[in-house]
Amino acid sequence: MEFLEFELNQRRFLLELDKNPRIYEYQYYKNQITPLPLTSNYVLGVTILDNRLSLVVDLLDFYGYKSSNKLDDILVLLEFQEYLICLKLPLGVRRTLKLYQPPSEKKTGLPFVLELIEELPYTVFYLSAVISVLYKELEAETQKIFKEINWKGLTEVSPNSQRQLISGVSKFHLKSDEVKDKFLRLRFLNGDILLPEYEVFRVMSPDDLHKVELNFRESLIKSVAEFDLINLPILNIEDIIGLSTSKTPQKLVIVGRDVRKFGIEVEDVSEALSIEKFIETSSEISDTNNLPYSNIFIDKYQTPIFVLNSEYLRKVLLSKKLLTASVSNWMKFLRRSPKAVDENVDFKTQPFIKLTTGKTNVIFREEQIKEIRFNPVFKSIDNQLGVSLYGGSMLPSVDLQRYLNIDSTHMGIFSVIIQTDNQLIEFRGDSVDRFEAPLSLSSLVNKETASYWFSDILYTGSEFVVIPNLSHFVSLIDLNKKQIKIVYESLKESHSIEIHQQEIFEFDWFKIWKEDVKSFLVVFDQNLPTLAIDVTQIQEIKGEGTEVVENLIDTDGQPIYVYSVSNKVYKIIDSSRLVVAEESNIQVENNFSFLQIRDNKIPIKLIK
Amino acid sequence: MYEEILVFRSGESFFGIDEKIVKEVVLVSETNFMQIPRVPEVIAGILYQNSELIPVINFQRRLNPKYSGGLEFSVTTNVLVLEYKGNLFGIFINELPTKTKVDKSMKLKKPSKFKEVIAEVLTVDTLEVQMLDTENFLVKLDGNILEVF
Secondary structure (H helix, E strand, C coil), X not given: CEEEEEXXXXXXXXXXXXXXXXXXXXXXXXXXXXXXXXCCCCEEEEEEECCEEEEEEEHHHHCCCCCCCCCCCEEEEEEECCEEEEEEECCCCCEEXXXXXXXXXXXXXXXXXXXXXXXXXXXXXXXXXXXXXXXXXXXXXXXXXXXXXXXXXXXXXXXXXXXXXXXXXXXXXXXXXXXXXXXXXXXXXXXXXXXXXXXXXXXXXXXXCCEXXXXXXXXXXXXXXXXXXXXXXXXXXXXXXXCCCCCCCCEEEEECCCCCCEEEEEXXXXXXXXXXXXXXXXXXXXXXXXCCEEEEEECCCCCEEEEECHHHXXXXXXXXXXXXXXXXXXXXXXXXXXXXXXXXXXXXXXXXXXXXXXXXXXXXXXXXXXXXXXXXXXXXXCCCCEEEXXXXXXXXXXXHHHHHCCCCCCCCXXXXXXXXXXXXXXXXXXXXXXXXXXXXXEECCCCCCCCCCEEEEEECCCCEEEEECHHHHHHHHHHCHHHHHHHHHXXXXXXXXXXXXXXXXXXXXXXXEEECCEEEEEECCCCCCCCCCXXXXXXXXXXXXXXXXXXXXXXXXXXXXXXXXXXXXXXXXXXXXXXXXXXXXXXXXXXXXXXXCCCCCCCEEEEC | CCCEEEEEEECCEEEEEEHHHEEEEEECCCCCEECCCCCCCCEEEEEEECCEEEEEEEHHHHHCCCCCCCCXXXXXXXXXXXXXXXXXXXXXXXXXXXXXXXXXXXXXXXXCCCCCCEEEEEEECXXXXXXXXXXXXXXXXXXXXXHHC
């Protein structure tokens, strides 16, 4: 094994070497090391050596020795497995030693003292141990940084993303879509930001907008401007990434193509160019989901260039409710328009489903509803969103109680599944009800903009009902796509055995499902583990034309009663719950057929 | 100058508003008023009155963006329905207002606090009544915007 020997303050050190290390003189590279914002002293920054970007770490400082800062210090670029690291060392006695009998196989990460005969004792660093401890420490470091700037608690910084950031610095090539995209380079005094052209909504003068300066400390944003019906938060890039502007920045870049826009004040903006025009070295964008930047480059003039992770910034701003409509716009939004009632003609003529949580009633048109369920398996991501299991796949879920009242820990037990243009969304609440067209309606202005969680409020003559703005929830889900996937995977794993049983037996009263145009209401008895019903439990039936279609038995020979519901409302007195289903149309072939319930798990024999 | 004003109490202070813009005073109940979740706290809720839905401002919060108390409902909780520049607004107040005639002998002085929304202070008998600056109170709602979130 080969070791590099060096000396500091009459102490001798050995550093294990792997492959052929490249050694550079610190004095020539000192000015080419770009400091990283908010890191510890031992992280000197990043630099390009051997055409590769590398983290530079002061090894002795990291291990708690008083660091040397002399002109004859050296930089050693080391490659170990997939890691690339540049260590700054004091020159001291610079030579390599070959030890044919390694001093110890213990690679604990801590340096240990080796006494060679007739030599001073050595402190030995094994490379694998140094790398592993260093990277672990850097992960903790990243965590600390984010705690310090108060990001923690808003969204968790996952260990994975830190690892990606840290190891991403050491190995590079461009992601294919980033090669295709054109980027704008936003110039600051001490570095630049790259932003994909498609993210930029407008570049304008900061003086063109009316700004409201903040009179309390908020590290994320420095001011708010009113722009295009929204509050446009202007980010405090200095606190977020460490890049600063002069007192009078020349340009304001508005980022984002939908309503979730934010602004960045900059000194100048370049034209849109391919990323290769900016980056001299070939580099890889590390895919960090939970950091404000997705990568750091250094150009040939040693300017640090951060690739902005605008999706993450948007997520944090949303979670702090900083991306939202202004109060005056809320008032405009809430102002009644005489035409609004007519615009909501759908709600006057169609039945709707009401999902109630606390004092808030949310309504959906019945045709929007794919299914109503009772207490499905659910796991929350944060106070806004969660994931439910739906058959064998995931279903983004909004627990209304927690969405509307962030401090609540209450969870709605009824689930209404809504089909939007692109996806299914589940809303959970405390009770579900069905109404024919309401008797009278008053309405506020109906505006479909993702800023507001509702698109309208109606008065039915006896209560207020709110129409949720599905585009708002779709965009919320889009922003959290990756997190939803992660939570779903863990949920699926933890419930893989229980799913079957839960779906069969844990509904306590009823279940509604649809099969093409057919839908049926099946009532379960919560006290029996089989699918059966005591018909006397149904004490009140509203509407005409309701009839028992067929007697069914399940595969165990137990009777089940299926009722055609034909848009009628059933009331089960025992639970005081209204339950609803649409047209009943059971197809009967030969003497029996099988109804499919939930992926063929429970075939039910239908006797003609 | 106002001919008649409506005076109401909020906390320890008395406030006045030009009677001409007050359309009516409506007693709040569970069936005609709704608080809306997830809107800025300066918006108290929605009032249904005479086939209209009217956005209602939380008076305390509008006056002082740092006010942290919630809405307090009692048997005397009312909404002053105002019509200003063709729009309807409500102000959520906790006590019934009283109507007072204004005469020239009443003293006027500049406000010492809430200067953004109070136009002047009027002395009615021995009471100091802070007169709302309607334009600022109703229209310029965006001051200290982030503090209300």
